[in-house]
Amino acid sequence: MENGAAPTAKPVIVAIDGPSGTGKSSTSKAVAAQLGLSYLDTGAQYRAITWWMVHNGIDLADPTAIAAVAGKPEIVSGTDPAAPTITVDGVDVAAPIRTQEITSKVSAVSAVPEVRTRITELQRSLATGAERGIVVEGRDIGTTVLPDADLKVFLTASPEARAARRSGELKGADLHATREALIKRDAADSSRKTSPLAKADDAVEVDTTELTLAQVIECVVTLVEEKRAGK
Ligand SMILES: Nc1ncnc2c1ncn2[C@@H]1O[C@H](COP(=O)(O)OP(=O)(O)OP(=O)(O)O)[C@@H](O)[C@H]1O
Numbered sequence: 328m329e330n331g332a333a334p335t336a337k338p339v340i341v342a343i344d345g346p347s348g349t350g351k352s353s354t355s356k357a358v359a360a361q362l363g364l365s366y367l368d369t370g371a372q373y374r375a376i377t378w379w380m381v382h383n384g385i386d387l388a389d390p391t392a393i394a395a396v397a398g399k400p401e402i403v404s405g406t407d408p409a410a411p412t413i414t415v416d417g418v419d420v421a422a423p424i425r426t427q428e429i430t431s432k433v434s435a436v437s438a439v440p441e442v443r444t445r446i447t448e449l450q451r452s453l454a455t456g457a458e459r460g461i462v463v464e465g466r467d468i469g470t471t472v473l474p475d476a477d478l479k480v481f482l483t484a485s486p487e488a489r490a491a492r493r494s495g496e497l498k499g500a501d502l503h504a505t506r507e508a509l510i511k512r513d514a515a516d517s518s519r520k521t522s523p524l525a526k527a528d529d530a531v532e533v534d535t536t537e538l539t540l541a542q543v544i545e546c547v548v549t550l551v552e553e554k555r556a557g558k
């Protein structure tokens with residue numbers, strides 16, 4: 328280097344997909360923090376637009392009504408893995424998007440093609456703008472949003488393991504009901520026509536059922552480092 332500065336590494340784009348409760352958010356945040364990358368939780372964006380629809384009294388049983396207003400809310404995602412943020416029309420919705428009400432309604436809203444087009448544009452623009460690279464997690468990142476990602480990972484885990492993890496989070500939640508709700512949401516997300524939850528052909532599948540979170544993080548960090556080294 329002429330000025331003695333370290334060469335700038337090419338930004339790396341990592342796509343992490345998988346069903347609910349497989350550890351996408353926890354893993355993606357930690358990997359991004361460890362590698363100095365940005366982090367994007369795309370589920371939070373779909374939850375945010377769902378929150379706006381509920382807040383504005385849109386009939387969620389009517390896809391045409393959802394499609395008609397899909398372009399209205401301004402959704403802004405902060406991509407620092409140490410403190411990710413999400414606002415809708417300037418309102419911090421980080422907490423309200425995690426309620427049971429929004430969780431039960433998000434699959435209906437996210438199945439509407441106009442919603443997906445809108446949110447996909449936001450996601451691509453954030454990924455392109457990430458100077459050092461980004462870890463983007465969701466359901467269709469490797470297949471649709473960022474098909475040219477440098478690394479694609481598809482996380483899985485048994486329904487029992489996922490329900491146990493979620494029940495641990497939602498203190499006192501009934502394990503059976505949690506398992507059934509996860510399965511129902513995954514079925515809706517996998518069966519929608521537009522960019523369903525799916526593993527990309529070139530994704531590395533990691534079954535996290537028997538792994539600790541630390542082991543999953545280490546596995547993905549190693550996969551990114553191998554990609555960067557051209558292995
Ligand atoms: N390998 C693991 N072992 C044990 N617990 C884990 C593991 N991975 C994640 N968890 C825990 O499981 C819960 C769900 O994880 P996380 O929110 O990261 O999953 P997710 O795939 O992003 O879920 P969703 O798609 O529903 O947002 C969290 O409490 C997290 O700490």
Ligand SMILES: Nc1ccn([C@H]2C[C@H](O)[C@@H](COP(=O)(O)O)O2)c(=O)n1
Pocket residue numbers: 347369370371373374433434437438464465466467468512516
């Ligand atoms: N890329 C994505 C991300 C999320 N969704 C939908 C489907 C999920 O049930 C919902 C909430 O996601 P979570 O916060 O649980 O990760 O959002 C999607 O369709 N595509």
